[in-house]
Amino acid sequence: MDSRTCAALKGSGGVKIGEKGRARSGVTTDIVREAALALAREFGPGRVTVEGISTASGVAKTTIYRRWPNAAALIMDAFLDEIGPVIAYRPTATLIGTFSNALHDLARALTPSRREMLRHLVAAAQSDPDLGAAFWENWIKPRREEALRAIQPFGVARDEGDILLDLLFGAFYYRMLIPYAAIDSEWIDGLVERVFLDDPKPATELGGRN
Amino acid sequence: MDSRTCAALKGSGGVKIGEKGRARSGVTTDIVREAALALAREFGPGRVTVEGISTASGVAKTTIYRRWPNAAALIMDAFLDEIGPVIAYRPTATLIGTFSNALHDLARALTPSRREMLRHLVAAAQSDPDLGAAFWENWIKPRREEALRAIQPFGVARDEGDILLDLLFGAFYYRMLIPYAAIDSEWIDGLVERVFLDDPKPATELGGRN
Amino acid sequence: MDSRTCAALKGSGGVKIGEKGRARSGVTTDIVREAALALAREFGPGRVTVEGISTASGVAKTTIYRRWPNAAALIMDAFLDEIGPVIAYRPTATLIGTFSNALHDLARALTPSRREMLRHLVAAAQSDPDLGAAFWENWIKPRREEALRAIQPFGVARDEGDILLDLLFGAFYYRMLIPYAAIDSEWIDGLVERVFLDDPKPATELGGRN
Amino acid sequence: MDSRTCAALKGSGGVKIGEKGRARSGVTTDIVREAALALAREFGPGRVTVEGISTASGVAKTTIYRRWPNAAALIMDAFLDEIGPVIAYRPTATLIGTFSNALHDLARALTPSRREMLRHLVAAAQSDPDLGAAFWENWIKPRREEALRAIQPFGVARDEGDILLDLLFGAFYYRMLIPYAAIDSEWIDGLVERVFLDDPKPATELGGRN
DNA sequence: TTTTAATCGAGACGGTACGTCGCGTCTTGTT
DNA sequence: AACAAGACGCGACGTACCGTCTCGATTAAAA
Numbered sequence: 030m031d032s033r034t035c036a037a038l039k040g041s042g043g044v045k046i047g048e049k050g051r052a053r054s055g056v057t058t059d060i061v062r063e064a065a066l067a068l069a070r071e072f073g074p075g076r077v078t079v080e081g082i083s084t085a086s087g088v089a090k091t092t093i094y095r096r097w098p099n100a101a102a103l104i105m106d107a108f109l110d111e112i113g114p115v116i117a118y119r120p121t122a123t124l125i126g127t128f129s130n131a132l133h134d135l136a137r138a139l140t141p142s143r144r145e146m147l148r149h150l151v152a153a154a155q156s157d158p159d160l161g162a163a164f165w166e167n168w169i170k171p172r173r174e175e176a177l178r179a180i181q182p183f184g185v186a187r188d189e190g191d192i193l194l195d196l197l198f199g200a201f202y203y204r205m206l207i208p209y210a211a212i213d214s215e216w217i218d219g220l221v222e223r224v225f226l227d228d229p230k231p232a233t234e235l236g237g238r239n
Numbered sequence: 240m241d242s243r244t245c246a247a248l249k250g251s252g253g254v255k256i257g258e259k260g261r262a263r264s265g266v267t268t269d270i271v272r273e274a275a276l277a278l279a280r281e282f283g284p285g286r287v288t289v290e291g292i293s294t295a296s297g298v299a300k301t302t303i304y305r306r307w308p309n310a311a312a313l314i315m316d317a318f319l320d321e322i323g324p325v326i327a328y329r330p331t332a333t334l335i336g337t338f339s340n341a342l343h344d345l346a347r348a349l350t351p352s353r354r355e356m357l358r359h360l361v362a363a364a365q366s367d368p369d370l371g372a373a374f375w376e377n378w379i380k381p382r383r384e385e386a387l388r389a390i391q392p393f394g395v396a397r398d399e400g401d402i403l404l405d406l407l408f409g410a411f412y413y414r415m416l417i418p419y420a421a422i423d424s425e426w427i428d429g430l431v432e433r434v435f436l437d438d439p440k441p442a443t444e445l446g447g448r449n
Numbered sequence: 450m451d452s453r454t455c456a457a458l459k460g461s462g463g464v465k466i467g468e469k470g471r472a473r474s475g476v477t478t479d480i481v482r483e484a485a486l487a488l489a490r491e492f493g494p495g496r497v498t499v500e501g502i503s504t505a506s507g508v509a510k511t512t513i514y515r516r517w518p519n520a521a522a523l524i525m526d527a528f529l530d531e532i533g534p535v536i537a538y539r540p541t542a543t544l545i546g547t548f549s550n551a552l553h554d555l556a557r558a559l560t561p562s563r564r565e566m567l568r569h570l571v572a573a574a575q576s577d578p579d580l581g582a583a584f585w586e587n588w589i590k591p592r593r594e595e596a597l598r599a600i601q602p603f604g605v606a607r608d609e610g611d612i613l614l615d616l617l618f619g620a621f622y623y624r625m626l627i628p629y630a631a632i633d634s635e636w637i638d639g640l641v642e643r644v645f646l647d648d649p650k651p652a653t654e655l656g657g658r659n
Numbered sequence: 660m661d662s663r664t665c666a667a668l669k670g671s672g673g674v675k676i677g678e679k680g681r682a683r684s685g686v687t688t689d690i691v692r693e694a695a696l697a698l699a700r701e702f703g704p705g706r707v708t709v710e711g712i713s714t715a716s717g718v719a720k721t722t723i724y725r726r727w728p729n730a731a732a733l734i735m736d737a738f739l740d741e742i743g744p745v746i747a748y749r750p751t752a753t754l755i756g757t758f759s760n761a762l763h764d765l766a767r768a769l770t771p772s773r774r775e776m777l778r779h780l781v782a783a784a785q786s787d788p789d790l791g792a793a794f795w796e797n798w799i800k801p802r803r804e805e806a807l808r809a810i811q812p813f814g815v816a817r818d819e820g821d822i823l824l825d826l827l828f829g830a831f832y833y834r835m836l837i838p839y840a841a842i843d844s845e846w847i848d849g850l851v852e853r854v855f856l857d858d859p860k861p862a863t864e865l866g867g868r869n
Numbered sequence: 870t871t872t873t874a875a876t877c878g879a880g881a882c883g884g885t886a887c888g889t890c891g892c893g894t895c896t897t898g899t900t
Numbered sequence: 901a902a903c904a905a906g907a908c909g910c911g912a913c914g915t916a917c918c919g920t921c922t923c924g925a926t927t928a929a930a931a
Contacts (some may be wrong), residue, residue, distance in 0.1 A: 469873070469874055469875070470873075470875025470876070471874075471875050471876040471877080472875085472876080473875085473876065473877095474876080474877085477876095477877085507878090508877085508878085509878045509879065509880090510875060510878095510879090510880090511876090511877075511878080511879085512876075512877055512878080513878090515876080651898035653891095
């Protein structure tokens, strides 16, 4: 990543003052992001190349490399820039409701093309530690913290909260990455019920613990 | 995938009879698989190339391409061929115990290098539908079915079983792919307890359902 | 070349007796030659490959290689087999007439596709000594000797005959290989007249010899 | 051919002004040409490959392909670049002398390795129209025009000149491409005498015209 | 008739080279 | 300085044919 750009990833945002020479064009950044997303939507995020973005956007490769280290980072940046404002937690009165809302909201926000983008980002993060860190820092972590904050009032301990998140969002990502069946409302409800079950057959009835 | 090879992926196994032309050398297949794994272990699965495998194994690139469509498919084949026999379900007397065993066994079987391999396979499957299908068919599905068989005696319905698997293995893959914290025994125990909880704070205490 | 085939190139022709084992199928030879010519006509002789001929003819590559050393040799064989019987010398009463006939006949016999074939054979002969020898032995030499025999009655010495052939047929091949202008009747007549000139401006008038 | 290079083939030569981007390195061009010639001399022009030139010259394959479309074109370029300045017409006082000089000079300029190169170029031109055009435009045509200019003073008409060139140089190329006998001084003299004969047996004596 | 041995199809195999793509870096003006 | 343009070295791609090699399965003459 560059110290000057990747607005969505780094905090930055502020206008650079006092730098010598020609200032970077903010418009250019947007054009490039837009082109990257468009290409990702059209051909799939895996086929997007810096070369292609350069051609499509009319922005020189040099300029792109000056701001992002590679295509995956650029796509991640563009994706987060686009989806960031879309998702927000809806706090509710109950724990189960909060999680249920969060999962349903996420499913709704992730349109097919966004879902593919996200799948690709997870994939890209597997072979690029920097990307993995950025993914954690800018996507996963903030929304986990938001979730933890949202359920704090219910008196859930930190590690208990982590386990809840791992279970519910783990299941979500699992089905997204290994799409053997659709992610639909019933399934989400089933997940939540199972985790917060108070009536279904308790484990004891199912054979007890060993 | 090829109709004649990828033994670990396709069922095959049977001896080829009546096939015309010179038979494919089984030795060659093993040599290539071995080389692919060795390179993956040394440089990471993402850096393995067909070119490299060809050089390292001494098997011509054409021969490799005759059997596998690309490096990822070959690595998947080799990985499954290697790990396949390693993992088997240990049936226990209780449901919770069965799942607990399964998760702990998986964690144990997945040495760091295998874990990286698996992460890479999930990643590769995101941008290659064929690979995705093969991953599901040869890795995920058989072990899900084995799990479902193992818990059938406890009277768990099919969809209830799917949800349990999604939650527990979803969490496992989630932490593997987004490694913000280690996968250790305590965490696995916590997962299982949370899902099969009969004593921890029930959801009702946590605010009821909305 | 093979000791048993290349009928058009080697003398052979005779039926093999005393050979043990299954005899070679003469039909196969013709099928292959035919396929080679067809492919050459369709895609140009330079694009014809043994692999392609094998596929097109349904004759195994092994079988083809058993009879011809490479594609060029096969094409040469097929070409000569086809064109061989077409061309024959028409003896006339005069030297100039004999040459004129020979050139016109050659021009007529060489249809566009045959001409391209011949150009390709000359080309192939440049980088394959065996082919060069075969080309000389089976195409150029026999027809030079026929020409020399035809003009022997006119009392032309051997080396004088060679020079005449080099000039006239040299010009012909030159224009065929470097086709800056068409090979038409007027041009052929012009060549012959120039070589056998008895009236046009003699060299003396053009400045004498130096 | 490329619009920017192939100096020997295209007229170019002029300094590039106003071209965008980094300029092509002229040094690189020379290095590649040199390597191509060296390889052609060592292994024969037919065995020269772009891959080999790249390795030998240390210039990336992509860079080579950026300038020449294939190995043959590169060899042609290099050959003409090398031999171009070597050959020039020596005008003499007589027609026969001019041609005689031209043929002897050509024979002398064409060292064995250059001769093989030339044979290969003619061959390559047979299956590549672009190459054929380049060969005509950059090798044959300029030299024919120079010849025609040289004999203009002797009052030879254009088409008469063409026939003379076709006969004499046709014979030369014929013997070069179908090397059944050496190209030596006596033979060249014989050719010239035969074409410009004023004393040898006229055609009438040889049977008249039909 | 039975050998017997070469032929034939099919296709695997190790090679070499192809021509292309995309990478990330670099030079060269221009703004 | 940023920027567009494009050259450059590099690594790898996936493909085409090469010519050789195993395979069985014919098939025709010799024994």
